[in-house]
Amino acid sequence: MYRIRCLYSKKDKAAYISHLDFMSTIQRSLIRAGVKLIYTKGFNPHPYISIALPLSVGVESECELLDVEITGNSLPKNINNFMPDGVEIHRTYISARKLSNIQWVDVFIEFIYDFRDDEKAKYSKKLLKLFSADSLIIDKKSKSGIKSTDIAPFIKDVNFSCEENIIMTAKLSAQNPTIGYNDIIQVFNQNNDIQTPDLIKMKRIAIYDKDMILFK
Amino acid sequence: METIEKILAKVQKPARYTGGEYNQIIKDKTKVDVRVALCFPDVYEIGMSNLGLRIIYGVLNNMENVWCERVFSPWADMEEQLRENNIPLYGLESYDTIKDFDIIAFSLGYELSYTNMLNMLDLAGVPLKRNERNDKNPLVIAGGSCSLNPNPISDFIDLFVVGDGEEIIVELVNLYNDLKADKDEKANKTKFLEKSSILDGVYVPSIHDKTNTTISKRVVKNLDTAFFPTRTIVPSMSIVHDRTVLELFRGCYHKCKFCQAGFTEHPVRSRSVETLTKQGIEAITNSGYDEIGLLSLSTGDYKDLSKLCDNLLKWCEPRKVSLSLPSLRASNFNVELLKQVQKVRKSSLTFAPEAGSQRLRDYINKDITEGELFDACKLAFENGWNSVKLYFMLGLPTETDDDVLAIAKVAHSVLNTWREHTNNKKRGVRITLSTSCFIPKPHTPFEREEQISVKEYLRRVSLLKNAIQSKMITYNWHSPDQGYVEAALSRGDKGLGAVIEAAWRGGARFDSWSECFSLQTWLNAFAECNLNIDDYATKKRKENETLPWSFIKV
Numbered sequence: 001m002y003r004i005r006c007l008y009s010k011k012d013k014a015a016y017i018s019h020l021d022f023m024s025t026i027q028r029s030l031i032r033a034g035v036k037l038i039y040t041k042g043f044n045p046h047p048y049i050s051i052a053l054p055l056s057v058g059v060e061s062e063c064e065l066l067d068v069e070i071t072g073n074s075l076p077k078n079i080n081n082f083m084p085d086g087v088e089i090h091r092t093y094i095s096a097r098k099l100s101n102i103q104w105v106d107v108f109i110e111f112i113y114d115f116r117d118d119e120k121a122k123y124s125k126k127l128l129k130l131f132s133a134d135s136l137i138i139d140k141k142s143k144s145g146i147k148s149t150d151i152a153p154f155i156k157d158v159n160f161s162c163e164e165n166i167i168m169t170a171k172l173s174a175q176n177p178t179i180g181y182n183d184i185i186q187v188f189n190q191n192n193d194i195q196t197p198d199l200i201k202m203k204r205i206a207i208y209d210k211d212m213i214l215f216k
Numbered sequence: 217m218e219t220i221e222k223i224l225a226k227v228q229k230p231a232r233y234t235g236g237e238y239n240q241i242i243k244d245k246t247k248v249d250v251r252v253a254l255c256f257p258d259v260y261e262i263g264m265s266n267l268g269l270r271i272i273y274g275v276l277n278n279m280e281n282v283w284c285e286r287v288f289s290p291w292a293d294m295e296e297q298l299r300e301n302n303i304p305l306y307g308l309e310s311y312d313t314i315k316d317f318d319i320i321a322f323s324l325g326y327e328l329s330y331t332n333m334l335n336m337l338d339l340a341g342v343p344l345k346r347n348e349r350n351d352k353n354p355l356v357i358a359g360g361s362c363s364l365n366p367n368p369i370s371d372f373i374d375l376f377v378v379g380d381g382e383e384i385i386v387e388l389v390n391l392y393n394d395l396k397a398d399k400d401e402k403a404n405k406t407k408f409l410e411k412s413s414i415l416d417g418v419y420v421p422s423i424h425d426k427t428n429t430t431i432s433k434r435v436v437k438n439l440d441t442a443f444f445p446t447r448t449i450v451p452s453m454s455i456v457h458d459r460t461v462l463e464l465f466r467g468c469y470h471k472c473k474f475c476q477a478g479f480t481e482h483p484v485r486s487r488s489v490e491t492l493t494k495q496g497i498e499a500i501t502n503s504g505y506d507e508i509g510l511l512s513l514s515t516g517d518y519k520d521l522s523k524l525c526d527n528l529l530k531w532c533e534p535r536k537v538s539l540s541l542p543s544l545r546a547s548n549f550n551v552e553l554l555k556q557v558q559k560v561r562k563s564s565l566t567f568a569p570e571a572g573s574q575r576l577r578d579y580i581n582k583d584i585t586e587g588e589l590f591d592a593c594k595l596a597f598e599n600g601w602n603s604v605k606l607y608f609m610l611g612l613p614t615e616t617d618d619d620v621l622a623i624a625k626v627a628h629s630v631l632n633t634w635r636e637h638t639n640n641k642k643r644g645v646r647i648t649l650s651t652s653c654f655i656p657k658p659h660t661p662f663e664r665e666e667q668i669s670v671k672e673y674l675r676r677v678s679l680l681k682n683a684i685q686s687k688m689i690t691y692n693w694h695s696p697d698q699g700y701v702e703a704a705l706s707r708g709d710k711g712l713g714a715v716i717e718a719a720w721r722g723g724a725r726f727d728s729w730s731e732c733f734s735l736q737t738w739l740n741a742f743a744e745c746n747l748n749i750d751d752y753a754t755k756k757r758k759e760n761e762t763l764p765w766s767f768i769k770v
């Protein structure tokens with residue numbers, strides 16, 4: 001029995017597959033690729049598959065990790081022939097590090113406005129100020145309900161640039177608490193003097209541990 | 217693409233509208249001659265669970281020069297976004313707007329999806345009525361059980377396929393292609409309709425209505441050689457029937473008098489155990505599913521069911537794949553079968569005695585006796601099942617209050633059977649009793665019968681409800697409102713086209729979804745067209761009256 005870690009991307013059309021649906025999608029993909037999964041014992045056996053960080057619907061990622069327990073020690077070479085569009089496994093390896101050690105996610109966020117270019121540049125500065133302020137308080141959803149939370153400590157290395165769209169790169173806290181797509185939207189919902197973009201596109205680029213070392 | 221991304225961010229379950237699933241068919245559009253939009257007038261989760269749709273998709277895409285794409289009804293939130301952003305309805309494979317396709321083909325399995333059909337045409341930017349469309353518009357065709365009475369929608373559809381679709385669709389598309397002068401132009405519609413109107417199983421309103429021709433249905437004779445999709449799309453979101461399915465046979469040996477399928481899908485044609493085993497293994501291997509559903513009108517009647525289950529289980533068990541057997545009848549329910557199903561997973565059991573008293577069951581030709589039902593339940597309870605669903609109809613012809621009360625008696629006897637035969641009383645039992653309102657359907661012996669009124673149905677519901685004495689029996693009754701409109705549409709004539717359009721303009725969508733259905737919208741539509749819904753739904757037809765669907769021969 002081996003626990004295999006897979007680094008994969010989930011992009012384009014696949015970004016719209018919800019976390020829950022993705023669990024069964026990946027399970028079916030592995031099965032049809034001929035991977036022999038290890039199942040739990042008991043009345044309703046299910047395979048051991050765990051995904052490191054749930055991804056919100058619509059968010060893309062180049063750095064997803066999942067662990068799966070299988071009988072052999074590797075996945076078939078042609079594994080990607082069995083995936084739906086937009087899902088691609090890049091690397092598989094055996095790792096002893098616990099997924100709970102992940103702490104930061106490097107993200108790339110595109111804010112799409114129907115503005116003139118000079119307006120966009122101005123707005124980009126405004127957003128930089130907003131996201132790098134010492135405090136950024138939003139109503140944040142958690143297991144225990146909605147709580148007013150300062151998320152500034154959980155956002156790092158904020159950078160803005162303005163090309164065709166306004167682009168933000170930053171590191172967001174990955175777990176405890178998780179800062180995700182919905183929190184970014186919430187920032188706009190709760191700031192009346194800032195126009196909400198027509199579309200916010202987000203992509204995960206890389207994940208790190210608490211010492212900012214690339215997590216593998 | 218960016219506009220579509222924008223709207224996907226605003227709708228529930230965006231995966232309904234993205235495509236990109238494993239095994240979807242992508243072709244080079246510059247290299248195909250005919251493009252078909254296969255439209256299913258309900259949401260993705262329901263459409264993708266439909267075997268007929270998968271068969272047609274497979275058959276057409278097997279043709280090298282044809283590209284068939286899927287289109288489902290957008291839910292209200294998506295409809296709003298599409299309209300607001302002026303995005304015409306698109307095929308899931310290419311994202312191209314379907315108004316540029318050659319053929320729009322609807323799969324129509326239930327009358328309450330007619331308004332969705334109109335809505336899809338409208339969202340595509342295609343004129344609704346066939347006489348408003350020209351050669352620049354796609355050809356609009358339809359197949360499925362609704363073709364058994366095509367009258368209510370014959371204003372909108374250029375051509376209907378009656379009966380089994382998988383062979384005739386290939387002939388039609390080939391014929392269409394032969395008539396295309398240029399790859400990028402559509403075929404001459406008049407010529408195409410003329411030539412296709414002589415084919416078996418084809419009804420062309422613009423031609424046949426002038427001549428009073430009778431139309432016979434198309435029958436696929438040999439299911440072993442017929443196309444069956446074993447490399448099918450695996451949805452990336454959960455759908456209603458999230459499993460591989462095998463079609464054991466078409467048709468049904470029983471002739472329950474209310475059942476349209478039983479009277480129209482004959483003769484019975486089966487696939488062999490060898491074919492089914494091979495198809496099952498292939499389909500599971502190509503999909504990664506962990507369940508095979510054995511589908512047919514009455515699966516328990518398949519002559520080699522035990523052998524088939526054995527064969528499949530041999531392969532499935534070590535791979536943690538389970539079998540599910542829907543539509544078992546109490547009369548052919550046996551231990552062997554039960555054990556086989558049980559081996560991998562235990563599901564809840566469903567029986568449909570349809571009527572409470574033996575007299576009425578005999579009258580409607582439902583050959584289940586109480587003895588058989590209780591024996592089947594006894595077996596189930598002894599083997600650890602603790603949930604049974606029972607389906608009945610209210611309002612069947614000749615039904616009296618005694619017949620209604622007999623339903624409660626059946627439920628109580630099932631409960632007693634559980635008390636006597638369960639080996640685990642502590643776990644309790646769940647008996648779910650459901651009733652729906654009888655709908656007289658064309659081509660059945662009951663096609664001229666009346667439907668009871670909504671008020672009368674509700675009276676019988678409360679009669680039954682008061683007769684149920686135990687908390688372990690849950691009684692669910694379907695609202696009669698939808699059945700009332702369904703009855704009218706099922707037995708409709710050409711006059712109903714205007715009503716359907718009026719209902720759609722009045723906002724009717726997803727009428728088969730109780731949360732979306734509004735009886736008032738339909739009553740308004742009938743009133744607007746100066747028609748009385750009761751002339752269609754509840755009225756008994758005279759013996760000498762010519763029925764509008766009698767030109768379709770089944």
Ligand code: SF4
Nearest residue numbers: 468470472475478513
């Ligand atoms: S109700 Fe079932 S058993 Fe009866 S005719 Fe119809 S399909 Fe056959």
